[in-house]
Amino acid sequence: MFVVVGNFCIINSFCILFYSCSRLRQVQALLCEGDSVTPDGILCSLGIDSRYNEGCTELAKYLFYGLYERNQPNLEHAFDDFPEEMLDDVILLIKAECVQLYCNPLNYSYLLPYVSHWRNLQLYCMTEAEYEDEEAAEEFKISSFVTMVQDCHRIGVAYSSQGHIQKFDVFMVEKWPLIQAFALEGIGGGSFFTIKYKIVDMSEKLWQVYTRLDPVSLDHLLTEVKQFSKNWNTTVVQSTSFTSDTNI
Numbered sequence: 001m002f003v004v005v006g007n008f009c010i011i012n013s014f015c016i017l018f019y020s021c022s023r024l025r026q027v028q029a030l031l032c033e034g035d036s037v038t039p040d041g042i043l044c045s046l047g048i049d050s051r052y053n054e055g056c057t058e059l060a061k062y063l064f065y066g067l068y069e070r071n072q073p074n075l076e077h078a079f080d081d082f083p084e085e086m087l088d089d090v091i092l093l094i095k096a097e098c099v100q101l102y103c104n105p106l107n108y109s110y111l112l113p114y115v116s117h118w119r120n121l122q123l124y125c126m127t128e129a130e131y132e133d134e135e136a137a138e139e140f141k142i143s144s145f146v147t148m149v150q151d152c153h154r155i156g157v158a159y160s161s162q163g164h165i166q167k168f169d170v171f172m173v174e175k176w177p178l179i180q181a182f183a184l185e186g187i188g189g190g191s192f193f194t195i196k197y198k199i200v201d202m203s204e205k206l207w208q209v210y211t212r213l214d215p216v217s218l219d220h221l222l223t224e225v226k227q228f229s230k231n232w233n234t235t236v237v238q239s240t241s242f243t244s245d246t247n248i
Helices: 013-032 052-063 108-115 132-150 170-174 177-179 204-210 213-246
Strands: 002-005 008-012 041-044 091-094 098-100 121-124 154-157 198-200
Touching: 008 177, 013 041, 013 052, 013 091, 013 108, 041 052, 052 091, 052 204, 091 132, 091 170, 098 108, 098 132, 121 132, 170 177
Parallel strands: 041 154, 098 121, 154 198
Antiparallel strands: 002 008, 041 091, 091 098
8 A cells, every 4th residue: 555645656654754743753753862952842843933954954854754755766756846935844853752743724634644653743734725824824823832842951953964064153043034933922932032942963973873774775785776876877878889990
């Protein structure tokens, strides 16, 4: 049995449930270490809301493997008619025993195969009719975010990606549009986010999780080896053909 999202088939539904839950538990294990610097949750905000932060994108690629890998053959035409900003309209707060997820009614069906069996999932999502009011939708997102973090004291962020390591700067996090919106009176938290909460960079610990071999990463590795072999054989054939033509 396969999961069909939009006009394309992702992967076997049993596998997607098993592996997405397994990867989530790997991340949640970082929140069970019990030391004084362990955050209460890990925040992942995609798209413009985090100024396209690469660390958050990398975490999303790990949890929603395939969905945010635009260069994969099976997804080549999947999002031709789907705006990228709609797919990126996601906020995750991962805690040790639960996950809080904000999404919109348009990307909900794309995320559902991955999150439907996440333990203690708390979902924040408007109906399609409600989402048509842009101002109400933006207010709902901000108020949902405020609710997500209200019982936290320390919040971890995936600040850097493995391919682009950056020195952690809490003031750069404060510049994220989502974080700035937290300070809005009325719908926001009413104070600066980085003053109210201690922000912890979880990048290096998350990288250790990403590098662990599992069936998904093994499949990606085998695909890369297969592609390399194909390219190598093509190069050899072309080189042999060129040599033969030169000798003639």
